[in-house]
Amino acid sequence: MSAVTVRAPAKVNLRLGVGPLRDDGYHDLVTVFHAVSLHDEVTAVPADALTVTVEAVPGARVALDDVPLDDRNLAVRAARLVAARLGVEPRVALRLRKAIPVAGGMAGGSADAAAALVACARLWDEPGVPILGRAELLDLAARLGSDVPFALAGGTALGTGRGERLAPLPAAGTFHWVFATASGGLSTPAVYGECDRLRGDAALPWPPATDDLADALAAGDAKALAAALGNDLQDAALSLRPSLRATLDAGTRAGALAGIVSGSGPTCAFLAETAEHADALAVALAAEETVRDAVRATGPVAGAAVS
Ligand SMILES: C[C@](O)(CO)[C@H](O)COP(=O)(O)OP(=O)(O)OC[C@H]1O[C@@H](n2ccc(N)nc2=O)[C@H](O)[C@@H]1O
Numbered sequence: 001m002s003a004v005t006v007r008a009p010a011k012v013n014l015r016l017g018v019g020p021l022r023d024d025g026y027h028d029l030v031t032v033f034h035a036v037s038l039h040d041e042v043t044a045v046p047a048d049a050l051t052v053t054v055e056a057v058p059g060a061r062v063a064l065d066d067v068p069l070d071d072r073n074l075a076v077r078a079a080r081l082v083a084a085r086l087g088v089e090p091r092v093a094l095r096l097r098k099a100i101p102v103a104g105g106m107a108g109g110s111a112d113a114a115a116a117l118v119a120c121a122r123l124w125d126e127p128g129v130p131i132l133g134r135a136e137l138l139d140l141a142a143r144l145g146s147d148v149p150f151a152l153a154g155g156t157a158l159g160t161g162r163g164e165r166l167a168p169l170p171a172a173g174t175f176h177w178v179f180a181t182a183s184g185g186l187s188t189p190a191v192y193g194e195c196d197r198l199r200g201d202a203a204l205p206w207p208p209a210t211d212d213l214a215d216a217l218a219a220g221d222a223k224a225l226a227a228a229l230g231n232d233l234q235d236a237a238l239s240l241r242p243s244l245r246a247t248l249d250a251g252t253r254a255g256a257l258a259g260i261v262s263g264s265g266p267t268c269a270f271l272a273e274t275a276e277h278a279d280a281l282a283v284a285l286a287a288e289e290t291v292r293d294a295v296r297a298t299g300p301v302a303g304a305a306v307s
């Protein structure tokens, strides 16, 4: 095998219910993941040693300086994990091409990890080397991060546990989104910590219901989906980055069906009624001072796959 290129999608949490803090430092989640057509790409090339390079997809404005090029890089960790599991040396050059905002709440690092898992498993698929099945890849993915299994699975899915336990949710048609990115990321643990701080000792109604969301998805009804969106981390993201309020308000003024903070932020996700509506929304949002870039995308899309 000479080189393998895999694309993996960004995600938005259509509902992110955050439960109690667990003893292991994670929170129990009830979330609905939705994969959207904004992709990172990982190419795995045979090499003498494990190396990684990163560049932006042409036209994408991503903060490459914030991407680690050592063992903290999730794609590097994924390659090492696959090599260890297969009993081979991790001799691979990983080339990352990023379009997903860095530390933006859209699981860009997780997408790279999922893409690297698939690419390396394919690269090292040789006689005498064990074959990694879907279930095993999902298991390795969960070891790399809570969002990684979904980047592998794609589509729309209910996530429970710390987000790693997935059940696919049927969704009809295509939904149109605009993602308003921000300058500077937000740290995921810091946003969860702020959520805990804001909640204090308040009792949580747990677990939340997701039937309204599932019905809207099954019907392909964008207006019903807009009414069902929700993110328990939104107040925490707004508390750490108050300027996101201006971004959310701008989306509402520009006629979005709804706007929410994506995951742990600071990217904000806006739902549009049609492709034309999304185009107009993107133009309006791009003119806002608090918006770095307004990116169009549709969902759901497939998970990590060889391209
Ligand atoms: C905010 C989300 O993107 C929503 O899908 C995810 O929950 C974050 O997933 P992720 O970036 O893959 O996060 P991980 O690498 O697994 O965890 C990073 C840190 O986020 C916090 N974390 C993450 C997931 C979770 N269910 N509870 C948490 O409290 C923990 O402080 C953890 O140490």
Ligand SMILES: Nc1ncnc2c1ncn2[C@@H]1O[C@H](COP(=O)(O)OP(=O)(O)OP(=O)(O)O)[C@@H](O)[C@H]1O
Binding pocket: 066, 067, 068, 072, 073, 074, 075, 096, 101, 102, 103, 104, 105, 106, 107, 108, 109, 110, 112, 113, 147, 185, 186, 188, 263, 264, 265
């Ligand atoms: N391949 C990678 N791409 C981007 N960041 C990476 C990568 N590997 C490790 N990181 C580190 O992970 C941090 C979070 O990056 P990422 O882009 O995954 O954030 P995120 O989209 O907010 O994640 P999530 O939505 O899963 O919480 C970055 O600040 C960076 O230090």
